[in-house]
Amino acid sequence: MSKIQYAQVDENGNIVLPPEIARELGISPGDEVRIEPNGHGVNLRSPLTALKRVYVEVTNKCNLNCATCMRNVWDASYGGLTLDTFQRILSSLKDVPQKPEIFFGGYGEPLSHPNCLEMIRMAKEAGHFVSLITNGILLTEQVSQQLVDLRLDKIWVSLDGASPECYMDVRLGDALPQVVENLMHLRKYKFQSFGLSTWAGVPKLGIAFVAMRRNIHSLTEVISLGTRLGAVEFSISNVLAHTSELLDENLYLRSMTLSPNSPLSPLIHMPLMDINKQTSSALVDVLKGMNRMEFFGGQLNQNADQCPFVERGSLSIRQDGKVSPCLPLLYTHEYYLDDRKRTSKEFFVGDVNETDLLNIWNDAEYFKLRKRLQDFDFSPCVFCNSCELANENVEDCFGNVQPTCGGCLWAQGLIRCP
Numbered sequence: 336m337s338k339i340q341y342a343q344v345d346e347n348g349n350i351v352l353p354p355e356i357a358r359e360l361g362i363s364p365g366d367e368v369r370i371e372p373n374g375h376g377v378n379l380r381s382p383l384t385a386l387k388r389v390y391v392e393v394t395n396k397c398n399l400n401c402a403t404c405m406r407n408v409w410d411a412s413y414g415g416l417t418l419d420t421f422q423r424i425l426s427s428l429k430d431v432p433q434k435p436e437i438f439f440g441g442y443g444e445p446l447s448h449p450n451c452l453e454m455i456r457m458a459k460e461a462g463h464f465v466s467l468i469t470n471g472i473l474l475t476e477q478v479s480q481q482l483v484d485l486r487l488d489k490i491w492v493s494l495d496g497a498s499p500e501c502y503m504d505v506r507l508g509d510a511l512p513q514v515v516e517n518l519m520h521l522r523k524y525k526f527q528s529f530g531l532s533t534w535a536g537v538p539k540l541g542i543a544f545v546a547m548r549r550n551i552h553s554l555t556e557v558i559s560l561g562t563r564l565g566a567v568e569f570s571i572s573n574v575l576a577h578t579s580e581l582l583d584e585n586l587y588l589r590s591m592t593l594s595p596n597s598p599l600s601p602l603i604h605m606p607l608m609d610i611n612k613q614t615s616s617a618l619v620d621v622l623k624g625m626n627r628m629e630f631f632g633g634q635l636n637q638n639a640d641q642c643p644f645v646e647r648g649s650l651s652i653r654q655d656g657k658v659s660p661c662l663p664l665l666y667t668h669e670y671y672l673d674d675r676k677r678t679s680k681e682f683f684v685g686d687v688n689e690t691d692l693l694n695i696w697n698d699a700e701y702f703k704l705r706k707r708l709q710d711f712d713f714s715p716c717v718f719c720n721s722c723e724l725a726n727e728n729v730e731d732c733f734g735n736v737q738p739t740c741g742g743c744l745w746a747q748g749l750i751r752c753p
Contacts, residue, residue, distance in 0.1 A: 361385025361433055361648060369709060374629070380646070383705045386431070386696050387648030390662055391416065391424065392441025394448040395654050399470055403495075403545055405442055405668045408577040415448050416654045420688055424652065425461045427692035439467040440491075440753075441654065441665065446473040455485050464488045468543065468753060471514035479521040483528050487538040491570070491753045492518065494542050497556035518564040525565070541568040543753050547584040572751040575744060576671040587749050588673065602627040639747050642708040642740065650696060656688040658695050660704060662752055663745060664738060672720050672742055678727045682738045708740065716742035 343351045352362065362368060366382035381387065394415040397406065428434060437458045439445040446469050448454075458465045467482075468491040474482075482490065492514065499511045518540070529536030542561040544554060558569055576582040603621065605628060608614055622628065644651070644661035651659045659665050664682040671677065684704070685695035695701065714724070714731035720742070724731050731739040744750040 358433060361387060380709070381648050383645070383648075383702060383709060384697075385433075385648045386435045386650070386693075387433075388436045388438055389424070389428075389692075390438045390440055390649060390651040391421070391454075392443065392652060392654045392665065393421075393439055393445050393451055393454060395441060395443040395666075396447055397442075397444040397470075398447055398472060399444070403547075403574050403577075403581065405575070405577060405666065408669045409666050411666050412655075414654050415450075416454075416652075416656070418450055418453065420656050421450075421454050421457065423687055424692055425457060425463075427687070427694075428463075429461065431693070434461070434463050435648070436464040436466060438649075439465070441651070441662065443654070444470055444473065446478060452478070452481055452485065455482070455487055459485055459487070466491065466753075467538075468493065470510075471517055472510050474514070474517040474521065476517075476520045479517065480524045482521070482538055483524040483536075489541060490521075490538040491541040491543050493545070494557055494561065495545050496550050497553050497560045515560070515564065522565045539568070540564065540566045541570060541753055542566045543570045543572070545572050545574050546586055547574045547581075548586065549584060551586060570751055570753040573744070573749050575750050577669060579671070582671045582674065587744075600627045602629060604629045640711045641748075642711065642743070642746050643748075643751070644745070645705050645708045650684075652687060652692075653683075656686050657683045658685045658687060658692070659683050660701075660708070660738070661745070663743065670744075672717060672725060675720055675725060677716075677725060677742055679742075680728055680737065682728075704738075707735070711740070711746065713739055713741035717744065717747050 340353045340356060342353065342356075345351055352360075360368075360379070360381045361384070362382055363384065366384055368382050369380040370377045371380070394413075395406075395411060396413050396415065397404070400406075439451065439455070445451050445467055451467075455465055455467070465487055466489040467487060471492040471494070474490075474492070494514065496511065499509055521538075521540070525536045525538075540561070542557065544557055546554065554571070561569060573587050574581055574585055576585050605618075605621075610618070642661070649661070651662050651665055653659065653665045657665075659682060663679060667679065667681045669676055669678050684698065684701045685692075687695070712733060713735055714733045716725040716731065716739075719725070722732065724739075725742055728739050728742060729737045731741050733741075735741075740746055745752070
């Protein structure tokens with residue numbers, strides 16, 4: 336159980352946070368911190384100055400060709416991050432008091448990069464919390480042992496089915512038995528290193544699941560399988576429909592046309608209760624009504640119109656060193672908003688091969704962009720989607736210029752990244 340702490344109110348009426356809480360949030364003297372009422376109190380956001388996570392795409396090459404991948408609809412050059420560029424990233428962060436998490440992930444398979452393990456070693460020696468996402472096929476016995484020895488903090492494995500048939504239908508490969516065997520090896524080496532405290536050992540295992548019509552029936556089986564393999568966390572995302580075929584697979588068309596955040600929708604407070612045959616159908620019917628729902632004090636969909644990458648204090652680095660505010664803006668790509676094809680054009684705020692990463696992060700124009708993203712004053716393209724401005728992320732009817740994020744499905748909570 337986390338330790339309960341209290342803020343103090345000084346003689347001038349100012350709230351003083353405990354130092355460890357301020358450090359965790361990345362708050363420094365002079366920072367502006369956003370606070371929002373939540374019905375019972377307020378939510379305190381991290382300041383926009385706090386860099387807390389760095390997504391590093393070590394390669395955009397992959398050993399799979401999944402039907403759901405953005406790689407099917409882009410025209411990108413393939414390559415990998417060099418050790419020199421990665422060292423530049425680490426060197427720019429060496430004097431940061433609270434070192435950000437380094438997350439190896441992007442639009443390729445990190446373990447296919449010949450120097451991925453070396454980069455993990457470098458990041459761990461520099462004192463960073465290090466995570467990685469993989470499809471699990473290259474997670475061999477030898478690699479698993481090295482990841483345990485390197486004390487990788489967290490590994491996410493993409494698992495879109497609990498049966499070979501379901502997995503193959505999405506991932507276009509019959510590798511599920513191999514992935515399961517690889518995760519069993521990982522669990523074995525964790526046991527050898529941490530003994531009965533395996534649950535407290537590293538790397539922690541997370542499972543990433545992309546939900547579609549064709550595989551949503553297997554979600555409970557995936558959670559059960561992942562739990563048996565030692566997973567402590569699951570990240571569920573909808574599919575991003577890059578093609579018209581995938582549009583038939585998505586599970587959120589109605590959620591895009593009706594907003595439960597509307598103040599005209601009644602707010603329903605739900606208690607803790609058993610989920611069984613008696614209660615599940617009633618709960619589903621209430622959810623279908625697109626009402627505003629509060630479970631145990633937390634409102635569903637309260638994170639809509641909110642950039643998850645800004646809220647995480649993150650930025651993303653492409654395999655060639657270019658820096659973007661988020662993963663979706665690393666590459667120009669197409670996807671569907673309802674039945675309208677939309678082009679999201681890549682957008683960069685710098686290049687680590689030319690400029691120190693902290694200088695990029697602290698640039699005044701980039702800070703203004705993060706502020707615009709946190710305020711999220713964009714036209715509601717996801718819900719309106721009725722004019723030609725919704726076809727791209729270049730400008731919107733509120734007068735915003737690229738990147739315009741009113742059509743971003745990540746910002747509506749529909750698409751999620753670990």
